Amino acid sequence: MYRSLRDLDWPLLIVTLALCTLGVLQIYSATLGTKWEDAWWKQIVWVASGLVMMWVIATFDYHSLLGRVIYFYIGAVALLLTTAVIGNKVFGSTRWIHVAGFTLQTSEFVKIVLILLIAKYLTDIKAETLEWKDLAKLGGFVAIPMALVMKEPDLGTALTYLPILVCGILMAGLRWKYLLIIGSILLVTLPIGYHFLKPYQKDRLVSFIYPDRDPKGTGFQVIQSRIAVGNGGMWGRGAKESSQTHLGFLPVPHTDFIFSSFAEEHGFVGIVIALALYFLLIMQVVQNAQTATDKAGLYICMGVAALLLFHVLVNVGMVVGRMPITGIPLPLMSSGGSDTWSIFLMLGLVNSVRLRRFVN
């Protein structure tokens, strides 16, 4: 059968490329005169190669991918284990492995596998609602890679697996009774879970709630990000004119805190435009879920939408001081190869679902 470029989700692609453009420009502005000066053209390379990957994935029938998902899953877990053994330790965390000259963050690619796995599992269930047995199995599938990623340690990325699971379960249908029981169990166990956090993670939570307690220590990033955002005002300080970004007060202004530096340079107006683009992006993915021809397609698209929403909420929320610091990137804008690629791969899945609307 014939698949043409014409059939791709062009609105989705335009919004995506608009965000990537904002990202590249902001990376260029934020890293000017720093040791990351070449990050902007690297990002162009990531985006260009990501587009190719997206097209490749889109040409696959997602059903054939779903059929092989158990192998992907085994491969993903093996990859995480490999990372733990031979991975590079950077900033006290083992997240990266070298593959053919690239440094890849393996945990980013696990997201795609989990989206497919959950879609596959939920499609195979014929019942209207999920039973405890299903919840346990799904939970188990997600828990294994989550545990491995948390062990790296990388709490932020591990947490991004949860919205995929939660969204899938809710889409498949959950009895109110189960929802209530799970809700109450979480309410009880969360405070206990706090004690198992690493000290720096506890500090981050505390400094999120009380950033002024230790302004030079863990609260530093929260406060500096807030100052950068506020310094932008309505119209922003202008590209390359931002003091918080260019005098190094913002931590990593081209990756996790790119939105802070964007907010400082382009102000509230720029922020509204960028957030509007993200909103359109997610809505377009959701639209593909609505037009999917089967539940598998719906689950895949909703998984991607949930993941994107979670990323935007946590990253932008952190920038504006409304979420604790977790260190997860902003999709499409943050400088980084693995997360850019993984987003494009997911968008490839969404396009694959879209293209199969016409299949009998």
Added chain:
Amino acid sequence: MAILQSEHRRDEEITPDRLLRDKPNSASGKVAVFQYLTAAVFVFLVSGFWKLQVQNPDVYSEAAERNRIKSTPILAPRGKILDRDGRVIVDNKASYSLLLNRDEIKPEHLPAIAEALQLDYSELAKKIRRMGNTPQIIIKDQLTRDEIAWVESHQDSETYPEMQLIKAWRRQYPQDGFAAHVAGYVGEISEAELDSPQFIDYHQGDIIGKDGLEREYDHTLRGVDGQQRVLVDNMGRERQTDTTQEAVPGKDLHTTIDLDLQAVAELSMEGKRGAVVALDPRNGEVLAMVSRPAFDPNKFTGRITRDDWNEIANDPHKPLMNRAIQAELAPGSTFKPITALAGLETGVIDATTQFHCPGGATFYGHYFGCWRKGGHGTVALHYGIEQSCDVFFYNVANRLGIDRLAQYAELAGFGHKTGIDLPNERESTMPSTRWKMRMFRQKWYAGETISVGIGQGAITVSPLELAAALGGLGVGGHWYQPHLVKTTPPKLLREGNFNPENVQQVVSGMYAVVNEGGTGHVAQLPNIKVCGKTGTAQLASNQVLKGTKLGQSMKDNAWFVGFAPMEGPQIVVATLFENGEHGQYAAPMVRDVMKAYFDKKARAAEAQNARLRPAGPRVDSKAAQPAMAALAVPGPGGGE
């Protein structure tokens, strides 16, 4: 069947003409929920930006500015205090001060900083709590070499980043309390001063004049501190100088003090208690002012320690007191020229009026003794002043009555402040019926007038007031306001429309005191017609000193006031020698200062002549500069 049909119809509506593998539309409600949730998340995020960027952006732009701009005060040097010839009395010396940046202060650092710099921790902590919105606070001045080294090795971002060294100016006063009371001293502004509206434009930690000229002319001497603003990055490294607001140095203060005279006066009072004041009676310029014992103002500069302060403040000799303007004591016989002039002007006596002095006299039932127990015999005005015969002046005062005496005394400045440009001048007392009624609600008894006539009783005066009073009399009854700053125009306070002959009579009596075997012969100078008057004041009226345990305290105070030359006085000098026993012991100080004055004039005239007649015969200058070379004047601040 109907149910199936309706379901089929709904399928058609949503995915028309498409074949379905299963039924994804069963989740459409949930997808809608997700869309609402997404919208809510974005509203939540946008509202966050709204709050930071639109509602109160100033808070954050200021915070960003504080982040990147490190401003360091550039301290303005205070103006110098100069003598009448432009020689430096009070100077500044570059030093280093330590300040703490408020934003970076960590309470746990303070004990270590206090210990290393030998500061009192509790005082330091208190000061920092009080600093409010001041971005920086200076905690120590005049750091020693060791302290500078310690600060430099500990001010890195890991140790005590709040510390910052800045260049400062140390006030440098002459050694050994030379001119200390005139110059005053500076210190850190106190809480009370900060609260007072007078010092509204001062800040915590500022240095302010505390006494003397430093206090009186603080606004002139004080400069405007500048600020250096430096762009810094997150590591505190300086990226570039932003703007620099230069400090405006304080203005120099040109005083009327003559360092040569001041030096002689200082030396003459060495080891004594009291004061010397030299004025130009023609315009009120203060040429020299000494108060002893003195203090070392260098100890006060900047932030004095409490121990040092207590030691000086609790000294029973009161070294901080400027006796020249604050010692209010009975003038004794130095008042007699005033009594004499009042007698002549009112006509109760004339130059020939004689009284008999058998060594004492009885008025209103009380016996008043003369200082010479054997008596002076028959005494007229000239001899009465020369020998300071008490009985003569008892009679004059008795004829005058208190109010006529007070009228002339007040004209000469008794009972008034001179209004000199120094803080905390005390007011002299001139008793009168009105004064007694106001102070004690009692009527005046005629018997009280008798002691006042010889400068005893309730009458008090300070050395400055006495110099001004008799100097004004010497120039024929023109009293100018004493002042210390050269640019102040002479201000005539009071004028007496006296018969010049009467003034001449009194002045010639005072000439006799020095030159005709009177009580002040010590004050004689060759070729200079010095007039003067001794005074020996009993301390009976000085209740304060009476109570102290000082061994000397019950000895009489010695006064001497002299002016010269007799025709048209150019200088008047008053000396108070506390517990000096007799007025003649106060005369040498007056003589030395006058000698210095006239010697200097002679030298200046000689230099003038030498310039005018360069080819003429060279005058041997040795004879003309005797005393000054021998005195080896200690220059201000020494030769360091």
